[in-house]
Amino acid sequence: MNNVIIIGSGCAGLTAAIYAGRANLKPLIIDGYEPGGQLSMTTLVENFPGFPDGILGPALIENMRKQAERFGTEFKSGAITDVDFSKRPFKLTAGNDVYETSALIIASGATARLIGLESERKLIGYGVSTCATCDGYFFRGKEIAVVGGGDSAMEEANFLSRFASKVYVLHRRNEFRASKIMVDRARANEKVKFVTPVAVEDISDVAKGGVEYVSLRNTETGEKSTLPVEGVFIAIGHEPNTKVFRGKLDMDENGYLITHDGSRTNVPGVFAAGDVQDHHYRQAVTAAGSGCMAALDAEKFLDANKNA
Numbered sequence: 457m458n459n460v461i462i463i464g465s466g467c468a469g470l471t472a473a474i475y476a477g478r479a480n481l482k483p484l485i486i487d488g489y490e491p492g493g494q495l496s497m498t499t500l501v502e503n504f505p506g507f508p509d510g511i512l513g514p515a516l517i518e519n520m521r522k523q524a525e526r527f528g529t530e531f532k533s534g535a536i537t538d539v540d541f542s543k544r545p546f547k548l549t550a551g552n553d554v555y556e557t558s559a560l561i562i563a564s565g566a567t568a569r570l571i572g573l574e575s576e577r578k579l580i581g582y583g584v585s586t587c588a589t590c591d592g593y594f595f596r597g598k599e600i601a602v603v604g605g606g607d608s609a610m611e612e613a614n615f616l617s618r619f620a621s622k623v624y625v626l627h628r629r630n631e632f633r634a635s636k637i638m639v640d641r642a643r644a645n646e647k648v649k650f651v652t653p654v655a656v657e658d659i660s661d662v663a664k665g666g667v668e669y670v671s672l673r674n675t676e677t678g679e680k681s682t683l684p685v686e687g688v689f690i691a692i693g694h695e696p697n698t699k700v701f702r703g704k705l706d707m708d709e710n711g712y713l714i715t716h717d718g719s720r721t722n723v724p725g726v727f728a729a730g731d732v733q734d735h736h737y738r739q740a741v742t743a744a745g746s747g748c749m750a751a752l753d754a755e756k757f758l759d760a761n762k763n764a
């Protein structure tokens with residue numbers, strides 16, 4: 457029986473653990489398939505306050521983890537596969553393990569959709585990115601590509617044109633899912649060039665540890681070509697990690713958890729923090745901030761429901 461369980465060990469979960477630990481709640485973190493979360497996939501993080509020279513994503517996460525451990529956080533590996541919120545204590549299942557907890561903080565994050573290329577995965581943090589706000593600054597004066605045809609691809613192309621000398625928007629079709637106003641805005645930007653209808657077949661050069669060009673196939677004619685670029689931003693959407701909560705917690709139409717009054721979900725005693733409930737900001741510092749909020753809200757809830 458636990459006071460508070462935290463699902464996920466990204467910056468939201470770890471920050472919640474630091475606060476819950478310092479409130480003497482002895483939190484338990486269930487790590488999931490990606491211990492450390494998205495930041496453990498990246499290299500230099502330059503926008504987390506307190507590190508004037510930047511810090512490597514995995515090092516930042518390791519620091520947070522040590523800080524959480526220092527205040528009594530316990531970690532268990534495994535992913536939550538089922539939840540029962542029908543009564544308290546809540547029951548959580550992770551494979552063969554069952555946990556009980558008086559309060560729950562969900563910090564299971566969101567996963568950026570990728571094209572599915574091996575080279576793409578290997579070059580994340582080395583020229584391939586899923587976050588323009590995070591990594592745009594690294595591509596000052598460079599030619600880069602944005603993959604996608606939705607609003608977020610158009611928004612990222614426009615944003616990245618502040619830094620890059622040229623932004624190629626690569627999309628499989630000649631038509632776009634993005635709203636007309638967003639497409640028109642990108643088309644009016646002289647640094648943005650549309651390359652359609654193309655599929656990205658490979659990103660080179662994994663052996664050299666950086667992006668030099670993308671291999672493209674015209675989806676109508678089958679013609680192959682290459683395009684020299686130094687960065688590739690994948691902007692084909694995110695998937696919140698909320699499958700296990702379907703039908704049990706309120707979600708928006710894209711599956712993000714809905715929170716109100718801070719970090720509260722529709723089930724009293726269940727709180728949510730980080731990217732799992734935020735499709736807008738998706739930053740380490742905002743995730744950490746909401747992890748703090750969730751821990752404070754959980755602490756208050758436990759105090760008020762001591763004998764429940």
Ligand SMILES: Cc1cc2nc3c(=O)[nH]c(=O)nc-3n(C[C@H](O)[C@H](O)[C@H](O)COP(=O)(O)OP(=O)(O)OC[C@H]3O[C@@H](n4cnc5c(N)ncnc54)[C@H](O)[C@@H]3O)c2cc1C
Nearest residue numbers: 464465466467468488490493494536565590730731738740
């Ligand atoms: C390549 C890349 C570079 C980035 N660079 C920056 C940057 O420079 N600056 C910045 O501010 N932001 C950056 N971001 C964004 C930042 O990483 C995220 O906003 C932040 O990690 C969100 O934290 P989170 O804790 O909400 O979720 P996540 O980091 O996504 O962590 C989710 C956690 O939940 C766990 N989990 C998921 N499902 C389950 C389950 N069923 N059971 C148990 N556990 C589960 C996962 O294993 C993981 O531990 C970057 C993201 C990426 C992908």
